[in-house]
Amino acid sequence: MTAPTTATDVNQPSLEHAPRTGRRMSWPVLLLVIAGALALTSIVRLITGANGITNVSQMSTALQLAVPIGLAGLGGLWAERAGVVNIGLEGMMILGTWFGAWAGFQWGPWTGVLVGIAGGCLGGLLHAIVTITFNVNHIVSGVAINILALGATRYLAPLAFEGHQGGSAKQSPPVDSLGHFSIPGLSGWLDSLNDQHWFFVSDIAGLLGGLVTDVSWLTLIAVALIPATWWILWRTPFGLRLRSCGENPIAAESLGVNVYKYKYLAVIISGGLAGLGGVFLSIVANPFYLEGQTSGRGYIGLAAMIFGNWMPGGLAIGAGLFGYTDSLNLRGGSANVHALLLLGALLLVAGAIWLVIRKKYVKAAITFVVGALVFAWYAGTNEVPNQVVSATPYVVTLVVLALSAQRLRMPKADGMQYRKGQGK
Known part of the structure; x- marks a missing residue:
């Protein structure tokens, strides 16, 4: 005789068997794709002579610009895995820039880091109260916070920075550096190897050299947060409960998860990371606060998260x-972007071939024409306009x-309103 099933057993999935979101690419396949893209980039570099597209300086700048994004x-x-957009x-991020610089020029850069994170957490807490409670x-809440943060920092900046050396209504006084490091021996060797301009090998050296040359300690912390997030959210009971709130909060509640608590924690952590x-x-990028400094990077970060299918990797x-x-703006932009037009054309042709193999002939034809x-x-130009x-x-x-x-497969309950006990 089998035990009777409860309504919860029938209607709600267990947390251990929560549905997966999206199709995952295995690590070997992902590494093969990255290697193929790098090899194609190397071919383009050799054809065009645009060695700057994979040199150490370009990659180092790219890493610095990628960190805030x-x-x-x-x-x-973190927020959307718990079901909060x-x-x-x-x-x-704006709150992080202001609070970080405000505390940094007075009490040192590491204090600025902590206070900047707290400023971001404050924005996250406000978003959590408005959306969850x-x-x-x-x-609507997110847009309001963007406007509020911009207005608040514009109001506070003259009060906090004017009258101090180097400060003004739109800029803070300089903040001391957190420090940078390069790995002795390895950094110089990779730089020398990159200067040889060999096929593929020099491009890998440029990529790796950018990761070990003139790196900020905060960059190291930021990179470490990627695997740390994966481990916490996908390998711990805490992460399982948090993700269940973004997939099916009613089922999570029926199994004893305090959904409000996990949503609040996720959104506050989200704000802290954006503040960082x-x-x-x-x-790090600039040793001072400057109005308009974020330049939409918060939105691009959101796009990067969506592109990554809500996965850290x-x-x-x-x-x-x-x-x-973004780094192309700073280092030989016009010549490098012009070379990347050839790379884009080759990628589009490769995509057309792939679509033909999959028998999607109309899409293949369109892709080939665009390529x-x-x-x-x-072929018809020597450079691209600076506006491009x-x-x-x-x-x-x-x-x-x-x-x-x-x-793309977002968490199933992402953006949905939730009330405690609504599943009863």
Whole structure:
């Protein structure tokens, strides 16, 4: 005789068997794809002579620009895995930049880091109260926080910074550096190998050299947060309960999970991570707070999270991609972007071939035509306008999201309103 099943057993999935979101790419396949993209980039470098696209300085700059984007995306991941959409990442980054610089120039950079994180957490707490306790629409709340953070920092900056040496109504006094490091021996060897301009080998040396040359301690912390987030959310009971709140909060509640508590924790942590991204901008990237410093990186971080399919590894790749395209503005932008037109044309042709193999002939034809147009643009010009270089990060954001939209699987209860006991 079998034991009777309860309504919970029949209607609600257990936390251990919560549905997975999205199709995962295995690590061997992912590494093969990355190696293939790097090899194609190396071919383009040899054809065009644009050695700057994979040199150590370019990669080091790309890493520095990717960190705040990655931290913002990581913040979005924590919130949305618990079922709360966080459009307010930009505002929480702004709070991080202001609070970090304000505390940093007075009491030192590490104090600035802690206070900046606290400023981001404050924005996260406000978002949590409004969306979780009062059930306000998540998008409306996020937009309001962005506006509120911008207005608050504009009001506070003249009060806090004017009258101090180097300070003004829109800029803080300088903040001392957190310090940088390079790995002795390895950094120089990789730089020398990159200067040889060999096929593939020099490109790998440039990529690795950017990771070990002139790296900030805060960069090291930010990179470590990627695997730490994966381990906490996917390998601990705490993470399982938190993710269950984003998949099926009613089932989680029926199994004894305090859904409100986990949602609050997730959104506050989300704000803290976005605040840390803001601190990076005002202490590491620039040693001072400057109005408008975030430049939409909170939104790009959100795009990186979506591109990564709400997974830390994919998010890191997306942040690296957007950081790399952003770095083209700073180092030989026009020549490098022009060379990347050829790379884009080759990738589109490869995509067309893949679609033909999958018997999607109409999509393949469209992709091939677009690839031919991009190649014609490359062949018919020697450089691209500076406006195109400046717009490249945002264009890449839109293109990547459009191409990856078919495989995205957000948490099932993401953005949905929840009331305690609503499943009874």
